[in-house]
Amino acid sequence: MRILALTNLYPNPLQPHRAAFNRHRFRFLAETNELRLVAPVSWREEWALRGRGAKIPRGRRTTCDGIPVEHPRYWYTPGVLRSQYGRFFQASVAGAFARAVHELAPDVVLATWAYPDGWAAVRLARRHGLPVVVLVHGSDVRRMDEFPARARGTREALRSADGVIAVSADLAARVVALGAEPDRVATILDGVDRSLFHPGDRDAARRGVGFDDGRRHLLFIGNLLPVKGVDVLLQACQALAAQRDDWCLHLVGDGAERARLEAQAQSLGLSGRVRFHGSRAHAELPAWLRAADLFVLPSRSEGIPNVLLEASACGTPYVASDVGGIPEIASLGAGILVPPEQPAALAEAIGRGLDAPPPAPATGPRDRREAVAEIARFLRHSADRARVSRLLSPSAAG
Incomplete structure (x- = not known):
């Protein structure tokens, strides 16, 4: 055709x-x-x-x-x-x-x-x-x-x-x-492209992306746009910082909101905990996902976010907003769903995901x-x- x-x-x-x-x-x-x-x-x-x-x-x-x-x-x-x-x-x-x-x-x-x-x-x-x-x-x-x-x-x-x-x-x-x-x-x-996205050695992945072994690592991958709710994630991180200090957040992606989000992180006292890494090639993302303790997607709206399918294929637990088609793929990964735009609920779910991540299912997303x-x-x-x-x-x- x-x-x-x-x-x-x-x-x-x-x-x-x-x-x-x-x-x-x-x-x-x-x-x-x-x-x-x-x-x-x-x-x-x-x-x-x-x-x-x-x-x-x-x-x-x-x-x-x-x-x-x-x-x-x-x-x-x-x-x-x-x-x-x-x-x-x-x-x-x-x-x-x-x-x-x-x-x-x-x-x-x-x-x-x-x-x-x-x-x-x-x-x-x-x-x-x-x-x-x-x-x-x-x-x-x-x-x-x-x-x-x-x-x-x-x-x-x-x-x-x-x-x-x-x-x-x-x-x-x-x-x-x-x-x-x-x-x-x-x-x-x-x-997902299963030749790229699959479980792997977490220690090797952390060395590859430069993660500090002494901390728990939260990860967001996506465009830095209002619909992705990163501002809500930063508010949740402020609440999380008041409860525990064993973590940091990595933001992979770029977009029109980056400067504003960097300023927000600084104003919330999170400069030492939040790292903006910019865009990365798609082939690099599996290493970031394997290296993370928890992936977080706080979107205000979604269809089926491919990054959640990719996290699931890598065996990485996640916390995500309960919006759009996300509930339809929840059974394919180790996910915790929370209402959108609620920083306190998001902070609680992140803490729970770090301490007791849900088990990964026997089967994950299909091949693309x-x-x-x-x-x-x-x-x-x-x-x-x-x-x-x-x-x-x-x-x-x-």
Whole structure:
């Protein structure tokens, strides 16, 4: 099958660690299908990251994991005219999309993220007579009401697509409630790359990442954005520090909130206990997970966070917010779930997880290739059904 993917969630020369979960999903998809990507880069991010050495090459074409990628510049008006973001996105990627259609002759279009990516993909695919499937991740649907224009565009994308893939049953139910036809929605739980994420020698891992053997080590991995709730984690750590002093917190990741969170840690008296390590390559994360005593994910909203699947595959116990699809994967790992945005409850659960971590289950997450094979089957099914529908529609109209 020939697949054209449209997504802003993909690495580029300026952001090589961006959306590793999507990178590896596409890498596995390309093992058995012909794949091409259009992965736009926000003009604001491109401006902010200028002068850091790497740059997007002339022609804006690259290759990642053997997959041809074009990185058009996404132009939009920051903070205003949000109702037009879908149109801005569509106009920004239209040329690259048309080139990819001409060169690949795809069987189906796959867009990941509902708005503006999915909204634009539906319109561009229709222009070229192609079926389109939208994959939703979590916050693109769960938090869409923050801006009315995003809500409207999300509903339009989900109702118009030939198929919708949701990464959790919770998300699939929300998609149907927003108007997507139930028989066009599939719940496909992701997996992990088991060649990377598996139990290992904790002492060797700690030496590798430079952990101090005299302390217990808490770990967070993710984007430093408000939705991830790291501010709540820091408040919980302040409460934990009043009870015990045998721990430190490691934050792996970067994002717009980093400076504010560093200031918050200092104001809470946690500078000696909280360490910001910045982004790390996906291949380095198994060592961090094996080295940690406890992984913590205090998110305000989630679909199915891949990092919890990866922690589970490494045998690392975790504390996480009871939000979105997280309860659906709790049985795959040694997890403790707590209500979101409650620092005291989070601090208590962290202490409990350090002192008496729950036992790991006999089986963990499935291999990601199984999930990707399921995605490919749904893409083919959706494309075949769309073509049959379009062949029959003139007769039905007559």
